[in-house]
Amino acid sequence: MxxxxxxxxxxxxxxxxxxxxxxxxxxxxxxxxxxxxxxxxxxxxxxxxxxxxxxxxxxxxxxxxxxxxxxxxxxxxxxxxxxxxxxxxxxxxxxxxxxxxxxxxxxxxxxxxxxxxxxxxxxxxxxxxxxxxxxxxxxxxxxxxxxxxxxxxxxxxxxxxNPQLQNPGMIIHPPMLYLGYISLTIPFAFAMAALLAKQLDAGWIIAMRKWALTSWLFLSIGITIGMWWAYVELGWGGVWAWDPVENASLLPWLTLTAFLHSVMIQEKRGMLKRWNMALIVGTFLLTIFGTFITRSGVIASVHSFTQSAVGYFFLAFLLVSGILSFTLLYTRWPLLEPESQLESMVSREGAFLYNNLALIGIAFSVLWGTLFPILSEAVRGTKITVGPPFFNRVNIPLGLFLLFLTGVGPLIAWRKASLANLRRQFVLPVSGGLLTAGALVAAGLRNGWALIALGLAGFVFVTVLQEFWRGIRARKAMHGESFVIGLVNLVSRNRRRYGGYIVHVAMLLYFVAFTGLAFPAKTTVDLQPGQSAELRSPFGHTYTFTHMGVSQYTALNRRVSAATLEVAKDGVRVGTIKSEKRQHVDSFGQPTFEPSTEVGIRSNLQEDVYVVYAGSPDGTERASYSLLINPLVAWFWIGGGLLTFGGLLTMWPGGPQMKTARRRAAPQSGYAVSMAGAAE
Amino acid sequence: MRRSRRQFLGWTVAATSGMVLRPLVAQDVAADTAQVQGDFLRDPSSVGRLRDTVTAIDNDPAIIAIERQLRCTCGCTLDIYTCRTTDFTCTYSPALHKEVVGMFEQGKSAEEIIIFFVDREGEKILMAPVAEGFNMAGYLVPGLAMATAGLVLAAWLSRRRVAVAASANVPDAAAPPVDPEAMARLQRALDEVES
Known part of the structure; x- marks a missing residue:
């Protein structure tokens, strides 16, 4: 073979x-x-x-x-x-x-x-x-x-x-990320083809739009499943560690998200053609850059493949593709004149521009942080670590600005928003945000970043609700439709817009979950069978963990040591949690890797009880545990499901929303002539 | 086969010693904890290396705060606290933890402990670079770049708007006169549709 x-x-x-x-x-x-x-x-x-x-x-x-x-x-x-x-x-x-x-x-x-x-x-x-x-x-x-x-x-x-790869998440996560990375070549190919063929109206966007959305969806699902895998498999109780390889997957997602927003301006108004071309080229190059980081070993990462000469191939390919693509873009620059101009900064186009600025700003800061250790070593000759504290410090304000714009964008009219329009649109969402923040202060939350994040989440949520409500109300007024029929028709007739809003809600759920994850309760204990430990959750519940013992058995390709805890919440038994140590063996029964850990999780919408069996101090059933209470983690996975649903809705074929873009795409024969004529 | 025999012998020794030692250990621990003493594990090697007993200082917030600022030297990219409570195969983070605890118990401040590790391991042991000197570029460049891009964008847009406004003021001889009231109605309708 x-x-x-x-x-x-x-x-x-x-x-x-x-x-x-x-x-x-x-x-x-x-x-x-x-x-x-x-x-x-x-x-x-x-x-x-x-x-x-x-x-x-x-x-x-x-x-x-x-x-x-x-x-x-x-x-x-x-x-x-x-x-x-x-x-x-x-x-x-x-x-x-x-x-x-x-x-x-x-x-x-x-x-x-x-x-x-x-x-x-x-x-x-x-x-x-x-x-x-x-x-x-x-x-x-x-x-x-x-x-x-x-x-x-x-x-x-x-x-x-590797035992850490023997997890259902690892069957799905790498292919999903790969599919996202790989499929990005097709939008890039269409962009390059449009430049080479000098067909630079909205035609290439129509041809590749589904591909770009497909890539975005695969990347989003891949990143989310990667977060889930990190959470259930690695045992540290977090979902994102700002590892260089994780960052490498986030970079093209950020620029592609920017592209999917700015391309709407090109479809509606014929603007930002150069910017969109640069974004799609940049996104493709970032996928190659991510592959280079993952496969070269140039930056230390827990996720990367072993260091190999393959990295040089990717570096060379990255440089050659970058030079050729941007040279081609430069030669076609005059053909990419905008068809109209921005009339007001207080317009949806303006909001999209600032949304692009925030997304590219975050992408730049992530890239900068990822590469800064190399830069520091080159300039000062000193190796440094750029870990989560750095990325959190730099990116949390940028992320919150982006969340703010997620709420602002849909509220502002295209071309130019009047004062009356702004007042009418913003009253409810701003009230929703302020009410959310006020309620949280009343509930005792004092962390400023968390208050801003959750307040903005309230603002965005009310924005989306208002959009749906106004759409349904308009359909009721025009067609006499009931609430449910109105909702179905509203969404099905404009899947892209309302699918996008559902994705916005999914994103705010991610923000909520990240905010919750900033308040974990954690302790480590040694317990004899029958002995208990207590841990108070951030929501004020007291959890009691009673060690039941350790059982050992053989299953499939491993020897399992399972430690079981009985869990009570505020004195009421809620069930048991089992965490395992797994010693994988080959078919001759010989150990193949170091023993790995399988965490035990009991999850609800409020908080996760997360148990890690660390081992035994003396070779008996006395067990060492890491016990964690992680607030709001379930909302990551709900957000992931909603994001997938919203993304699929947006991609679903048909619907009248593509007509505007199709109108912009000139007939085949007229393409280059009209554009070249306009430019020269 | 040889290794299997050795394994069998190991288990036999462990089980026998468990049976012999268990009553002794049980008596000993029962005096301390009054808890049920668990059996010896049939295969202790499957749960990894033996661990140190957890003590109160392992969960001391001051120790955790120090360890969260220091990177484990095993190459895992995690801080010492996260590594020692996550990667139970790592031998570096428990050793580093012991050093931190030792210095803490000697009365050294967090700053002194961190400086000790930076002097010994270099700046790379810090989870985030100190915000001084060249490292300031690391913290400031993203924000400055974004602020500059925002300003440039705003300036460019306002220049474009002036250009658009100027071109809009040029009277079009061919265009019919516009009724301001109709325009206002149209704008309201457009606002309604586009919102």
Whole structure:
């Protein structure tokens, strides 16, 4: 199977290279057959990489431990579902996963894009091919990056999968993030194609909008599941540690969020064309930058792959793509003149601009903090650590400004807002925010940041409620619809707008949950069986934990030591919580990794009881525990679900909202002429 | 097979010693805690290395506050407190914790303890750089960049607005006269639609 895999990789490399070369240097504009051949190269590339992937999966499921990757990341007793996730668990497999998924997206972009944009498609195919074959080239030419590399001997069993990756979250989290990262190549390819073809009206935005939303949704889900995995698996009771690799996933999400807002201005008013182009290029480059950080080992991170020469490939690719993309953008600069001008800063366009400023400001501060240790070492020769205290100090004010703008944006009219409009729109949301903050002060909350965050959350929530209420009321007045029918019709007829509002609510829930997580109660205890410890939660409840004992047994591929606590809240028994130590073993019963910890959690909307069995001080059932009460954590996961729902609603096909943008997209033949004419 | 036999022997020794020692240990601890003494674990190696007993000072807020400012040197990127209460395989954070506790018990202030670690390990042991000298750039550049961008944006927008206003004031000979009342009605309707 390794021969087939190697052959497929080489076939993919050559086909992709051929398609990419023809797209950029072939005179396909006058030869439809050649243009078709270029777009079909995407399908051939995809087919070759699918064969390579099947070859690797065959090796994994067949326990072919002569393949170094299979021996390094699987074992005979690894459960089947983790054999699936082993495909992307290591550096080499994840490179192949990236390449094959990108080739599938490239092929789908060719298959699903309307023929109205056929003049761009060969360029899109060429760019997607080039990015894909870069990953194939890394596998073929970088040291120790080929997933089909064979060992000089065949071990009887593999090393197995890292215990921390043996978690359902890790089956979903990496692919989701990868899907977000990878699918961003397609909007980038459309943007580059529009620049190359000089078709710079709103057409390329229509062609790639769904792709950008798809990427954003995958990134959002991937980040949220990553937070969940960190919470349930790592045992520190938090969701975000400002680790460089975590930051690397946040950066493209921030710039893509900015793009999804500013692109609305381009669709509605024909403005910000240059800015949108720069944003989509920057977002793509940040995905490559994130990959570079994760795979180079240049910055210390708990999440990164081992240090390897692969990083240099990514650095070179990052530089070359950046230079070429921005040079192309520079050469097309005159063609990207705005069609209209901003009439007032107090307008929705103005609010979107400031929203972009906040998002890019946060992205810059995260990037700056991530790279500052390298800068400090270069300038002062001193290594420093930039950890959570730094990022919290810099980003909390920026994040709250963004939350404020989340509430302000929908309240201001397009073009120019009158004073009467502002007064009418802001009265209720501002009252909602002030009431929320006042109620919290009355309840005893004295932390300034928390009050601002929760007050702003109240402001945004009332804004969204007001938007829904006014829409429903208008439908009732115009069509006599009931509340429920009015709500359904309102949302279904303008999915993008109301889906966006649902996403806004999801985001405010994240802010609420982050605010709650700033007030954990934590203690460490040693307990004999029958002995109890107490912990008072931030909401004033007293939890009593009684140690029941430790039981040891074998399950699947591990020896389990399960410590159980009985939990009572304010004296009333609420149940038991079990936390485990797991010693993973290979099929011969030999330990494969250090014992790992599985936390025990009891969750409700108010607070999570979070228990970590740390081990035993004397080899008896006497157990050491970390006990935590984490307020409001459940709202992360509710927010994640709502965000997914809102995102899907926004993406759902159809609806009248795209008409404005389509009106802006000139007929195929008129594109370049009218734009060039306008500029010159 | 050899290792399995060794493992079997280990378990046998542990179980036997458990049976022999248990009544003794139980008597000893029962005097202190009056709690039920648990059995020896069948396989103590599965729960990781033996841990130090938790004492009150391990949860002392002053100790925790110090440890939260210092990074564990194991390479995990966590602070000492988080690492010692999270990564139970780490041998660095418990050792660093003992040092912090030792100095604290000697009466050293938080500042003195932190300076001791910075002198020994370098500035990288701090979870966030001290806001002085070149490090100020780390704290100030994002805010300054954003403020500058905001000002530039505001200046650019107001210049654009002037340009738009100027072009709007040029009378269009071909355009019919506009009824101000109709315009006001139109604006109200637009506000209604767009809000």
């Amino acid at each position: 390794t021969y087939l895999g190697q052959f497929s990789l080489w076939a993919a490399f050559l086909v992709g290279l051929w398609g990419g070369a023809l797209a950029f240097f072939g005179r396909w504009q006058e030869r439809p057959a050649l243009a078709r051949a270029i777009t079909r190269s995407s399908y051939a590339l995809c087919a070759a990489l699918l064969v390579a992937s099947i070859a690797l999966w065959k090796g994994i499921f067949g326990h072919d431990f002569n393949i170094e990757y299979v021996a390094g990341y699987t074992s005979r007793n690894l459960p089947t579902y983790y054999l699936i996730s082993a495909f992307w668990a290591g550096q080499k497999g994840s490179l192949l996963f990236w390449a094959v998924v990108l080739s599938i997206f490239g092929a789908l972009a060719q298959a699903l894009t309307s023929t109205r944009f056929k003049a761009m498609l060969p360029y899109v195919a060429g760019i997607a091919n080039i990015v894909t074959i870069f990953f194939v080239a890394v596998m073929l030419f970088a040291d120790t990056a080929n997933p089909f590399e064979r060992l000089a001997f065949t071990p009887p069993d593999g090393r197995g999968l």
